[in-house]
Amino acid sequence: MQRRHFLWTPPALALGAAAGPAMAAPAIIGSQSPILPRKGKGPRIVICGGGWGGMTAARYLRELIPNSDVVLLERNATFWSGPMSNKWLVDIVGTDFVNRDMLHPANKYGYTLLQTEVTGFERDKKQVRTAHGLIEYDFLILSGGIRNDYEAWFGNDQRAIDYTRTRFPNAYIPNQEMLSLKSKVKNFKGGTLVMTLPPPPHRCPPSPYERACLIAWHIKKNKIPGKIVILDPKPKIAPIGVGYKQAFEELYADIITHVPNAGVREVDPFNKQIKTAAGDFKFDDAILMPPHQAADMVWKADLIGKDVATGKPTGWADMHNRLFHARSDDRVYFVGDLMGAISPQFGHYPKSGHVANYIGKIVARNIAERVAGKEVVARLPDNLCYMMVNGDPQEEISVKFEYEVDASGQVNQTQIDMDVRTSDLVKEDFAWINGKFGDFLGI
Numbered sequence: 001m002q003r004r005h006f007l008w009t010p011p012a013l014a015l016g017a018a019a020g021p022a023m024a025a026p027a028i029i030g031s032q033s034p035i036l037p038r039k040g041k042g043p044r045i046v047i048c049g050g051g052w053g054g055m056t057a058a059r060y061l062r063e064l065i066p067n068s069d070v071v072l073l074e075r076n077a078t079f080w081s082g083p084m085s086n087k088w089l090v091d092i093v094g095t096d097f098v099n100r101d102m103l104h105p106a107n108k109y110g111y112t113l114l115q116t117e118v119t120g121f122e123r124d125k126k127q128v129r130t131a132h133g134l135i136e137y138d139f140l141i142l143s144g145g146i147r148n149d150y151e152a153w154f155g156n157d158q159r160a161i162d163y164t165r166t167r168f169p170n171a172y173i174p175n176q177e178m179l180s181l182k183s184k185v186k187n188f189k190g191g192t193l194v195m196t197l198p199p200p201p202h203r204c205p206p207s208p209y210e211r212a213c214l215i216a217w218h219i220k221k222n223k224i225p226g227k228i229v230i231l232d233p234k235p236k237i238a239p240i241g242v243g244y245k246q247a248f249e250e251l252y253a254d255i256i257t258h259v260p261n262a263g264v265r266e267v268d269p270f271n272k273q274i275k276t277a278a279g280d281f282k283f284d285d286a287i288l289m290p291p292h293q294a295a296d297m298v299w300k301a302d303l304i305g306k307d308v309a310t311g312k313p314t315g316w317a318d319m320h321n322r323l324f325h326a327r328s329d330d331r332v333y334f335v336g337d338l339m340g341a342i343s344p345q346f347g348h349y350p351k352s353g354h355v356a357n358y359i360g361k362i363v364a365r366n367i368a369e370r371v372a373g374k375e376v377v378a379r380l381p382d383n384l385c386y387m388m389v390n391g392d393p394q395e396e397i398s399v400k401f402e403y404e405v406d407a408s409g410q411v412n413q414t415q416i417d418m419d420v421r422t423s424d425l426v427k428e429d430f431a432w433i434n435g436k437f438g439d440f441l442g443i
């Protein structure tokens, strides 16, 4: 086990009363004055991004460091879950299942929730810049998820970017695109629906295939004269490749076409054409997913990694692969999909809600150990994803990842695919999501 020793020194000046639950109503004093006076004498930990990872970290920090002053900054008014959102697109679960109240966990666990946009950082002064003003921190957690790298397709052609984002939304980031995509699926009258998949690493690798299956199920059920073409940059379906291939062939042979090695070369959203390494395609409608990168906040914090060979940005956080803090600033931690590579054997941890939740707990524990003046213990997550491939009867496949450290200190991954679709896995999936929502949403 790898251990590190760090110490935390309490702030010289701690203002205000003891830490406790709060819904922030920040006074806007002026753009240069810090807002949100500190609560109590414990450490102030600011978390940027209240999704799967950020909300988990907030809960566990409050539990592990009872006098901590935890502030969670989130741009959205409510929580939208990626997990289960494919099922929501085709009405297998309702809106209240994937869209949840964030004030309940903030009150229950006693952290401050502020709905605001994180706009930048003054790391030398340990301050976060937000739309409401500056916020001080002792420790900072960046958990803003991903951004769509449309520039990889369109350079600085903002017209093409805006057109693609608004006409062919992919709903891989929790925002208004989710409602927009749902209405696109509902109103799909037929023709060719193209889905582009991003190159790895990207958010939740098995989920675009799940989405294709469930939209195909919707097309089949409603006898819509439609087809789905999946343009996949990978040479084969992965993960759970056998299970997905069987679902495509046995359930949706006349609806889904999977095209491997179809890395996108050029997209013309106005004329509905895509050039790929596997040929050119026209579409009637599309779900266009460009490459993924770490959320803007990591770029704004100037903490994006650089490729050793080329010196170019990796697109992901530059971090210690076992302790999850920035390599150049040990007061800044990363949680969730924005994290950088972990191991030469497998690259990144899967960019999943399961891993974000796990790392949220690990990082909370790491910070608690530092605050207590203890050695920090390096810990490993695991990963588990359930994917629905059939809506009637409801059947799922799944994938599990386990991790261990070898004698050289390298983290190694074992992948276990469950390719046989069963209804038992559906029950496991709902037990899994209810357990996770209980963990960080407090329900």
Ligand SMILES: Cc1cc2nc3c(=O)[nH]c(=O)nc-3n(C[C@H](O)[C@H](O)[C@H](O)COP(=O)(O)OP(=O)(O)OC[C@H]3O[C@@H](n4cnc5c(N)ncnc54)[C@H](O)[C@@H]3O)c2cc1C
Pocket: 048, 049, 050, 051, 052, 053, 054, 073, 074, 075, 076, 081, 082, 083, 084, 085, 086, 116, 117, 118, 119, 143, 144, 145, 146, 171, 172, 173, 174, 203, 204, 207, 211, 295, 296, 297, 335, 336, 337, 338, 351, 352, 353, 354, 355, 356, 384, 385, 386, 387
């Ligand atoms: C269709 C789909 C299906 C999926 N299925 C599964 C599944 O079955 N199992 C699974 O484990 N995972 C699944 N995932 C993946 C899962 O959703 C993500 O891996 C998970 O949400 C990552 O958590 P995170 O905290 O890193 O990011 P998020 O949950 O996206 O949270 C990031 C938060 O940061 C906020 N934010 C970003 N920038 C700012 C800013 N500047 N200011 C303020 N707030 C900001 C965002 O609004 C967001 O709320 C799925 C994802 C999708 C899209």
